[in-house]
Amino acid sequence: MPELRILRTYVDVPDSHTIGSYISRGGYTALPKALGMKPDEIIETIKKAGLRGRGGAGFPTGVKWGFIQRDSKKPIYLCCNADESEPGSFKDREILERDPHQMLEGIIIGCYTINSHKSYIYIRGEMPYGAGIIEGAIREAYEKGYLGKNILSSGFDLDVVLFRGAGAYICGEETGLLESIEGKNGEPRPKPPFPAQIGLFGCPTIINNVETLACVPHIINRGPEWFSSIGIPKNTGTKIYGLCGNVNKPGLYELPLGIRLRDLIDEYGEGIPGGRSVKAVSPGGSSAAVLSADELNITMDFDSLAAAGSMLGTAGVTVMDDSTCMVRVAQNLAHFYRDESCGQCVQCREGTWWLEKMLTNIEEGKGRMEHIDTLLDACYQMRGTTICALADGCAMPIESIVKKFRHEFEEHVRLGRCPFERKTLGEWM
Numbered sequence: 426m427p428e429l430r431i432l433r434t435y436v437d438v439p440d441s442h443t444i445g446s447y448i449s450r451g452g453y454t455a456l457p458k459a460l461g462m463k464p465d466e467i468i469e470t471i472k473k474a475g476l477r478g479r480g481g482a483g484f485p486t487g488v489k490w491g492f493i494q495r496d497s498k499k500p501i502y503l504c505c506n507a508d509e510s511e512p513g514s515f516k517d518r519e520i521l522e523r524d525p526h527q528m529l530e531g532i533i534i535g536c537y538t539i540n541s542h543k544s545y546i547y548i549r550g551e552m553p554y555g556a557g558i559i560e561g562a563i564r565e566a567y568e569k570g571y572l573g574k575n576i577l578s579s580g581f582d583l584d585v586v587l588f589r590g591a592g593a594y595i596c597g598e599e600t601g602l603l604e605s606i607e608g609k610n611g612e613p614r615p616k617p618p619f620p621a622q623i624g625l626f627g628c629p630t631i632i633n634n635v636e637t638l639a640c641v642p643h644i645i646n647r648g649p650e651w652f653s654s655i656g657i658p659k660n661t662g663t664k665i666y667g668l669c670g671n672v673n674k675p676g677l678y679e680l681p682l683g684i685r686l687r688d689l690i691d692e693y694g695e696g697i698p699g700g701r702s703v704k705a706v707s708p709g710g711s712s713a714a715v716l717s718a719d720e721l722n723i724t725m726d727f728d729s730l731a732a733a734g735s736m737l738g739t740a741g742v743t744v745m746d747d748s749t750c751m752v753r754v755a756q757n758l759a760h761f762y763r764d765e766s767c768g769q770c771v772q773c774r775e776g777t778w779w780l781e782k783m784l785t786n787i788e789e790g791k792g793r794m795e796h797i798d799t800l801l802d803a804c805y806q807m808r809g810t811t812i813c814a815l816a817d818g819c820a821m822p823i824e825s826i827v828k829k830f831r832h833e834f835e836e837h838v839r840l841g842r843c844p845f846e847r848k849t850l851g852e853w854m
């Protein structure tokens with residue numbers, strides 16, 4: 426199957442981040458089209474295309490935009506979520522560093538659709554290079570009249586502001602992100618009310634992922650039928666899969682939704698190094714339940730992965746070969762989520778802490794057999810009980826690892842040590 430270059434049209438193009446390059450590749454031609462459409466028409470177009478959010482949850486973008494009361498007396502905001510802190514996910518950074526105007530054109534069209542005159546791009550603090558690129562892109566868009574007052578003589582005004590986070594994973598959660606922009610701690614809000622009703626500064630707000638917004642100009646230009654003809658029913662369009670871990674050719678692959686996981690690993694990733702075999706795959710960023718080697722025929726789309734008890738999430742695919750210690754993987758995950766929990770919910774604050782402690786004990790040979798079921802119990806208590814999905818994002822992969830690789834946990838306890846060889850960073854790479 427040839428690699429589709431729909432979003433990543435910039436590959437091998439010098440200075441692809443500049444507005445001149447973007448325009449020379451057909452950029453900013455969707456904007457005048459969109460400005461000539463009625464907002465409801467745009468919403469219908471996005472719905473018909475079947476675009477689902479690329480930030481993790483896969484919520485239909487057209488439906489989300491339709492939630493905004495466009496005649497609200499309050500200002501309306503659109504926030505572009507460029508926080509991308511999920512381990513194993515690195516697709517948004519690529520778009521915003523290499524082709525930021527695709528995202529910017531999507532933001533302008535989105536703002537026009539929901540009647541927003543101010544948009545924030547929330548970028549992860551550890552991406553100073555990307556922040557510089559976006560600042561330059563915003564400046565260029567103002568100079569060319571794509572931002573500011575009376576955009577392309579349409580009467581529509583829009584200002585876009587870049588907001589740099591301070592490096593907290595929880596600020597990628599949409600209401601944590603809003604709190605952060607408001608200058609508060611990034612602590613997610615209970616929902617409802619949803620941001621479309623009460624969002625940034627108490628005003629109606631849409632939050633969309635970078636890749637979601639980058640799809641929008643392509644849909645306006647090529648039509649919803651084109652987009653929905655790619656992929657499989659209810660899971661349409663291309664997806665940027667980030668492939669990493671134990672594969673010969675890690676990288677970003679833009680392919681239709683619904684491709685087989687096995688093909689992604691074997692055909693695009695060119696298999697596993699050193700003649701080894703796959704032990705486990707995390708298919709959608711660190712929060713997704715892991716799949717075992719006998720599940721590789723699954724198709725990479727929102728619904729198939731949900732039906733298998735996992736999720737497409739960010740489509741950041743991490744491959745683990747048969748030399749991987751799954752207890753150590755679980756310990757590493759628990760460490761990350763414990764560190765990133767905002768601490769508001771007991772189940773998350775305590776649960777992530779206890780998971781890390783128990784997993785460390787097992788990994789270091791100090792665990793007992795009954796601890797294995799205690800791990801499962803802790804995961805169960807954390808799921809679906811908290812303000813945001815971070816606790817689920819910790820519990821889901823760990824629960825799946827314990828259930829699918831229980832024999833490894835038992836072996837650690839029986840031997841009183843980790844049976845796997847410890848690798849240095851250099852050996853992993």
Ligand SMILES: Cc1cc2nc3c(=O)[nH]c(=O)nc-3n(C[C@H](O)[C@H](O)[C@H](O)COP(=O)(O)O)c2cc1C
Binds near residue numbers: 509638
């Ligand atoms: C802990 C946590 C972290 C998240 N981090 C991100 C992120 O970095 N980028 C992102 O787009 N969505 C992230 N999300 C999902 C957002 O809350 C939200 O669903 C998404 O930005 C909506 O955009 P979309 O509809 O275009 O997918 C995160 C969710 C959780 C629970």
Ligand code: SF4
Binds near residue numbers: 766767811
């Ligand atoms: S689940 Fe965790 S990160 Fe989310 S609000 Fe509760 S304590 Fe904070």
